[in-house]
Amino acid sequence: MAKRREKDLPEVLLGKYEVGRLLGRGTFAKVYEARSLPEGSVVAIKVIDKPKIVGGDLGPRIIREVSAMRRLSDHPHIIKLYEVLANRSKIYLVMEHASGGELLARVARRGRLSEPTALRYFHQLLSALRFCHARGVAHRDVKPQNLLLDRDGNLKVSDFGLAALPEHRREDGLLLTACGTPAYAAPEIARHHAYDGARADAWSCGVILFVLLAGFLPFDDSNLPEMYHRIHRRDYRFPPWFSAASKRLISRLLDPNPETRITIDAVTDLSWFRRANSLGDHLSLLRSAIPRPHPRPLAAAAPPLSAPALNAFDIISLSSGLDLSGLFSSEGSVTNERRFMSTAALEMVVERIEEVSERLGYVFERRKEGGGGKVLGRWGAVMTVEIAEVAPPMLLVMVKLETGSWTEEQRHGDVSWEELKSGLGDLIFAWHKDE
Incomplete structure (x- = not known):
């Protein structure tokens, strides 16, 4: 692979990618061709300078891009985001390389x-x-x-x-x-x-x-x-x-x-x-491309679940002091979010969330892969659940509630959060509320 890198970019990035030629540059990022050392596959890496986005106007674009691509990674005509890496000065988005x-x-x-x-x-x-x-x-x-x-x-x-x-x-x-x-x-x-x-x-x-x-x-x-x-x-x-x-x-x-x-x-x-x-x-x-409703599968027929491991960028962005999600500009929706840690098995956590959400008037839809899902129902709300592995056997569960046609009393969702917390019971190791 031809090498035409900037002086401040190493030949081997974080021990995982051999960096090659510059493919293009934009306002806040440069894109390089690279080769994955473990698999030998060719990828594209978008390199972003942290000082240009933290506390500025470009942060929301990066967060939107990462959030959207993670939701859309399994379609053949959308560029895949493989992983997000970071060090003290830069963020690296490792993506599918479109060589055409x-x-x-x-x-x-x-x-x-x-x-x-x-x-x-x-x-x-x-x-x-x-x-x-x-x-x-x-x-x-x-x-x-x-x-x-x-x-x-x-x-x-x-x-x-x-x-x-x-x-x-x-x-x-x-x-x-x-x-x-x-x-x-x-x-x-x-x-x-x-x-x-x-x-x-x-x-x-x-x-x-x-x-x-x-x-x-x-x-x-x-x-x-x-x-x-x-x-x-x-x-x-x-x-x-x-x-x-x-x-x-x-x-x-x-x-x-x-x-x-x-x-x-x-x-x-x-x-x-x-x-x-x-x-x-x-x-x-x-x-x-449009998912159709399907009967809830029996537990015995469900494929084994796996939770993605959080990388450095994920953990940094979730920490209270460096939460980049605050850079988003609101477009009128009301969102409540809770996170909790659990040392229980992934399958047990998902099953308990299914049981509790059904009691609360939701219908839980598992994703094809991973431990997350979507629950629809109560007061027109949409609840999304993301589960990631911080370090074995510790799981981080992120629950986000989007309001639908709620009344003012229902809008804050305090009752439903308490019911959810109570229903999960001893599965919760630590509970965090975002204000």
Whole structure:
């Protein structure tokens, strides 16, 4: 592996990765190619200077990116986050390496893509975004620069630094923060009104499909007020080589009214979209991206559970004095969080949480992997449970409660927390309440 590193980056990082050439740099980070010494696989490592993010405006982007990627790590068209490492001065995000580069570079080399090729990437993009939306994540910065390709030419969605997570939404599910790239961002974001993140992502998909087929943007003006006037007038022109079906779809995606704009889910019902199934099995993947309800499995049939081990960055970010989660800006939601330590077996902790949550009026859904899960029910709330191993046999259990349509008396959840704590009983080694 060719070596072109900065002087302050060692040849072998933390004894685990052999660092190679610089792949790119941004405002607050540099990305390097690296080789995992234990497995020999090639990865990408984003190197972030801690002084640039701690106590500044960039911290929320890093936390959002890590939080979103951890929720979305098992989709084939989303860049995987393998682990987060840290030392005194830097944070290292070890990610999947997309060796094919940016999709935008491929479009630039060819001028434009053929409709079958463009539709193949469009399938993969919608598959990834439906997966995100099903898990409460809106990307909010969908653009070709954030769409990468692997060595086989498959799409990989990256850069979740502006993503909105469930805890960033208001009680009505809408968002407020204006963000994204103007040429790709939905017009309702620029109006500083509450907006639906999934519908905003749908607008960006319309711009991207136009760019893939045309080779240029539908709206591109350095004068932003004038550009937004054009957007609201639908003042753009299709090149003559666009098919009638592609023009109809793009017109429905580039609807400046989010209430009448076609949703990503509805796109899958279009005949033009379904016919493209001959290009591969993208449609079945897309439809399977939404998890469906399933009966609670018997304990004997459930796969063995395992809790991920906390690394240095995890432990630092969870400590009371260096809690980076405080850098998040609130978008109207009300969140309560509790943590407790337990020396009981992982299976016993999960089973007890299932039992107690059912008594409290929730339905517990285990994840396919790991000891966490999601519980839905009481007063419209959503409770997420994360379990990690600090050091054998000590488990850290993090329980976060998102309010739904609670009354003011129910909003703080004191009764439910006490009931949960009482139900878990002797499994709790130490209980911590976040204020």
